[in-house]
Amino acid sequence: MTEHLAVDDSGSVDDSGSVDDRGVDDSDVDELLARARELIRDGRRRILGITGAPAAGKSTLAARIVAALGPAAVLVPMDGYHLAEAELHRLGRHHRKGAIDTFDAAGFVCLLRRLREAGPATVYAPEFRRDIEESIAGAIPVPPDVPLVVTEGNYLLADQGEWAAIRDLLDEAWYVEVDDETRLSRLVARHVAYGRDPAEAAERAYGNDQRNAEFIATTRSRSDLVVTLTAG
Template sequence: MDESTVDALVTRARLLAGDGRRRILGITGAPGAGKSTLAARIVAELGPLATLVPMDGYHLSEAELHRLGRHDRKGAIDTFDAAGFVCLLRRLRAPGPATVYAPEFRRDLEESIAGAIPVPPDVPLVVTEGNYLLVDQGEWAAVRDLVDEAWYVEVDEETRLSRLVARHVAFGRPPREAEHRAYGSDQRNAELIAGTRARADLRIRFAAG
């Protein structure tokens, strides 16, 4: 990542966190673009001013994906509980006196853990990241109005795909299966996501590296 670009983005996020009320920053982009890394970096830089609540906590369970016949394309738009994610964002936008608890997706388990991410009422910025934040279909269409800023992260395709294959291998897939996934169902998801970039407030293109 270009450090000067990241520094400017941290400054922009800090300003968003400092206007006196709870704000939500959404970071999206295709799988492997770098959105999770950027979101984590911003939250680390802002410290107690920000909490990270990834969309991935709303993955459907392994059992439910098998029941629906969707397990082989886990990560596609219809393998998430979009309505549940929207409900969480609405709660986060209007914090009451109590902590809101969000689910966390654990890649080592391939399952979400309920109530794993606490968001105290005094945290001014919630950063959420995920693939489908700017999709204008079905339940997902509500997300855009629930985030105060939406950033779209992109990188050249060769870099993005190589990262994605490496990620799949790191989590236990054989190299051939990892490539099949990255260039197959993941690529179809990426094409859908790329079609949403015009709805972003900011497009961020990182150089390879």
């Protein structure tokens, strides 16, 4: 049964992958931190998945959890498995970048399986760079002695194709949500910050991104915990 938790979000939390210190304070996420610590109480490798619609605040929350846990946790975003720009153009999907079929789902599943095994060697994960709109291979090291891997992304709870394997690879899954007005405002601002003009940014947020958000909402019930970010 899915649990629910409301977390005060008194600042501007975007979903860009950077931590906004005006956003969710560490004091507001004590219950979430306790939950994450309980996952790794025995010291064994665990994977925590944090999902939600674009600009819901999942990247910032994931970064807060990892920062609070220090060397006990590593953040491995799903976005490292974006298909390359050239491949998206070849497939005719570039205008839908961010949709479920614009990622290498099988590659991401293979990474999660390697991370679960926690063998003797460091596992390297790719990192998506918004400034160049490409992924960089081998950018995130995950040493074997790190007990918690936090992964965040839009489609962690999808039950179609290769994505369906992910849910069983997660020891716990959190679904992050915020009211649509706030989320869409953040999303438009994020697109503008990365170089789109306001009209193009709005078209993207209310078009392709919103279609993706509506699909992601259908996966909400597969989570262990719904974290609702409320305006402070």
